[in-house]
Amino acid sequence: MIGRTNVLFDRITVISPDLSGGAFTMTDAYVAVRDGMIVHIGPSRPAALLSLAGVEHETYSGSGRILAPALANAHGHAAMTLMRNSADDLSLHDWLFSVVFPRETRLRAQDVRAGTRLALCEMFRSGTGTAADMYFFQETVLESFVEAGARLDLAIDGKRRDATGALVPAPEDLERFLALARTEGDGRVAISLLMHSVYLYPDGIYQGMAAIAEDLGLPVQVHVSETSREVEECVARHGLTPPAFLEAAGFFRTPTLAAHCVHLMPADREILARNDVTIVHNPSSNLKLGSGIADVHAMQRAGIRIALGTDGAASNNNLDLFHEIRLSSFLAKGSTGEPAIMDAATALRMATVNGAVGCGFPGVGILEVGKQADLVVLNVDRASMTPLGDPMSAFVYSADSSCVESLLVDGRMLLRKGELTTLDEERIRAEALESARHIVSAAS
Ligand SMILES: [Zn+2]
Numbered sequence: 001m002i003g004r005t006n007v008l009f010d011r012i013t014v015i016s017p018d019l020s021g022g023a024f025t026m027t028d029a030y031v032a033v034r035d036g037m038i039v040h041i042g043p044s045r046p047a048a049l050l051s052l053a054g055v056e057h058e059t060y061s062g063s064g065r066i067l068a069p070a071l072a073n074a075h076g077h078a079a080m081t082l083m084r085n086s087a088d089d090l091s092l093h094d095w096l097f098s099v100v101f102p103r104e105t106r107l108r109a110q111d112v113r114a115g116t117r118l119a120l121c122e123m124f125r126s127g128t129g130t131a132a133d134m135y136f137f138q139e140t141v142l143e144s145f146v147e148a149g150a151r152l153d154l155a156i157d158g159k160r161r162d163a164t165g166a167l168v169p170a171p172e173d174l175e176r177f178l179a180l181a182r183t184e185g186d187g188r189v190a191i192s193l194l195m196h197s198v199y200l201y202p203d204g205i206y207q208g209m210a211a212i213a214e215d216l217g218l219p220v221q222v223h224v225s226e227t228s229r230e231v232e233e234c235v236a237r238h239g240l241t242p243p244a245f246l247e248a249a250g251f252f253r254t255p256t257l258a259a260h261c262v263h264l265m266p267a268d269r270e271i272l273a274r275n276d277v278t279i280v281h282n283p284s285s286n287l288k289l290g291s292g293i294a295d296v297h298a299m300q301r302a303g304i305r306i307a308l309g310t311d312g313a314a315s316n317n318n319l320d321l322f323h324e325i326r327l328s329s330f331l332a333k334g335s336t337g338e339p340a341i342m343d344a345a346t347a348l349r350m351a352t353v354n355g356a357v358g359c360g361f362p363g364v365g366i367l368e369v370g371k372q373a374d375l376v377v378l379n380v381d382r383a384s385m386t387p388l389g390d391p392m393s394a395f396v397y398s399a400d401s402s403c404v405e406s407l408l409v410d411g412r413m414l415l416r417k418g419e420l421t422t423l424d425e426e427r428i429r430a431e432a433l434e435s436a437r438h439i440v441s442a443a444s
Contacts, residue, residue, distance in 0.1 A: 001149060001186075002421050004411035006055050007033045008048055009377075012062025013391050014041065016069055016367035017353045023345035025391050031067060032057075033373040036411030041367060060406075064381025066391055066399075068348070069365045070129030070374040070407055071321045072355025074153075075221075075259040075280035075309025077135045078144075079107075079115030081122070082436040083314035092227050092289045092315075100314065103439045104136065111435035112137040116144040118432040119319055121425050123150065126320040126401035127376040129409040132257055132280075132309070132359050134194050134221050138177065146184055148422045149414045151374070153257070153359035154181070155194035155221040158212060159205065167201060169208045174216055188410060190219070190360030192257070197223040198234050198242045210250030219255040219360060222246065225268065226260035227291045243268040252277060257358050259309060260285075261299070262292040269302040278305045278358030281350070283327040285311035296332050297341050307355035320401045325351045329396060344396035377406040 009031040017023045030048035032040035040051035080100075087099040112135065123131060130151035133141055138156055145152040156177045160170040174193065181189040193213045195201075213220050225231050225242045234242045244267070246252065252275035259280045261272070272279060281294055299306055308324045310316050325347050332342035353365030356374070363372045378399055380388055385403065388394050407415040414422055 001147070002412055004036050005033070005408070005413050006035070006052060006057035006411075007408075008052060008057055008059045009033075009067055010045070010059050010062050012060075012065050012067045014067050014367055015348065015392050015395055017345075017349045017365065019366060019368060023348055023392060027391070029062075029067075031367070033375070033408070033411055036373055038367060038369055038371050038373050041369060060377070064379060065405070066378040066380055066395060067367070068376050068378070068395060069352040069356075069367055070376045070409060071127045071351050072130040072307065072359055072365060073123065073128045073310055073319065073321055074132050074257055074278065074307035074355040074358045075282055075311055076119075076131055076133060076319065077312035078119035078131065078133050078141065079112045079135050080312030080314040081118045081319070082111060082115040082432060082439055083312070084317050086436075086440050087314055088288075088317070090289070092291055093229060095289060095315065106439045107136055108438075109137045109140045110431075111439060112140045113144055114428065114431040114435040116141050117148065117423060117428045119313065120144065120148045120150060121420060121423050121428055122313075122319045124148075124407050124415045124420055124423070125404060126322060127378075127404040127407060128319070128321055129374045129376070129407060129414075130356050130359050130361060130364060132192075132221060134196070139180070142177075142180065142184065142189060146186060146189065149188075149409055149412050151188045151359070151361055151364065151409060153190045153192055153219070153221070155192045157194050158209065159201070167205055169205065169212055171212045171216065174212065174218060178216070192219040192221045192360075195220055195222040195251070197226070197230065198245050199230055203237075206246070206249035206251075210246075210253070214250065214253045217254060219257070220251060221257045222251070222259065224258040224261050225263045226286070227289075228263050231263045241265055241268050243271045247271050247275075255358075255360070257307075259311070260291070260294065262286050262294045264295070264298075269298060269304065272299075273302040273304050278307050278354065280307050280309040280355075280358065281324075281328055282309045282311045283324055283331055285315040288317075289315055293331055293335050295335075296328065297336050297338070300341075300346075305354050305358065306350050307358045308351050321351055322400045325396055344390070344392040347396045348392060373408050373411040375408045376404060378403040379405040
């Protein structure tokens with residue numbers, strides 16, 4: 001692992017959420033990073049230098065650059081990069097049961113390693129420093145994230161087959177991963193309980209899993225009300241919508257990342273609003289699979305924290321959060337006929353602090369003295385960003401990942417002026433191609 005870099009960002013434009021629920025822009029700012037923390041933000045160069053007194057540091061010229069919090073991708077399946085562009089134009093149900101699940105039976109640890117590392121290359125190059133992940137071979141996912149230097153909210157299965165083949169809770173797995181995150185995670189790994197959805201497991205297991213989450217104080221990652229079919233089947237089977245079913249089973253007593261939430265009733269929003277739930281909006285995936293358009297404006301009015309996710313690369317088909325930032329804002333405006341909603345500051349909060357908090361990292365996502373140095377630098381010295389105008393608008397509405405120049409996580413420069421410092425991209429791409437051939441050609 002590379003060391004931390006102490007940095008003076010020299011006369012740079014800063015945009016960030018603030019501590020009171022809004023966001024701010026500061027031009028000609030001096031930002032100092034020391035030992036992985038933000039130690040100064042302000043208009044005075046001498047004051048910034050004072051905060052770096054006695055330590056070696058580098059100077060990063062802020063000319064034509066925007067500094068913002070690193071992005072947080074609050075819902076995804078990193079290793080699904082291996083299935084990019086090879087299972088398209090299907091409904092969620094057909095895609096999942098006819099294509100994805102058969103392929104996933106072929107997965108080996110080496111495939112998940114290759115696909116996760118490939119995802120990390122793409123995430124770093126598009127400004128993402130934190131990601132939630134829900135997939136297989138979770139030791140391998142954890143190891144890949146830790147080696148690369150990213151933050152991870154890792155969903156652990158916590159279930160196993162007993163001698164009769166029945167699915168039963170396995171809290172020992174969760175305890176093992178909690179210990180692993182403590183010893184190996186370097187403060188950058190949070191552990192959650194994986195509950196894929198209300199439709200994937202036998203009815204009897206939900207209560208037991210909710211009890212484990214509560215006993216261990218574990219956050220939960222779950223797909224909720226992604227399609228109308230999911231909601232209809234849940235109501236037919238249980239007489240309850242997915243959020244009501246989960247709450248009745250005992251979920252939502254610990255912080256929860258609820259992915260999608262495309263088809264919510266008003267009562268569902270009340271359930272999610274009165275608990276510590278972060279809804280993860282995945283606009284590209286929902287559109288591509290024909291699932292629908294989540295009503296984020298109604299979620300906002302209900303007071304629910306909303307973050308953004310790409311979902312897996314097989315249903316997106318990339319991990320570029322800049323697409324989701326722009327799309328979330330435009331969809332909200334277009335579907336309600338209200339251009340004033342989901343403004344740039346709101347979209348920025350969703351992509352940064354809301355995602356970081358939802359993933360269990362409350363010290364990340366805001367540029368503020370005392371917060372952790374998870375930062376992205378955009379090069380806006382280019383035609384597509386000229387004139388820059390309002391920097392917040394520029395970031396949300398004009399920028400794309402090609403503007404991303406550098407990425408710091410925990411004060412470590414994981415992308416330095418276009419160069420990945422912890423990932424061997426050429427080798428990773430070759431290994432990922434080999435793994436993709438193995439799982440795609442063998443199963444379909
Ligand atoms: Zn998903």
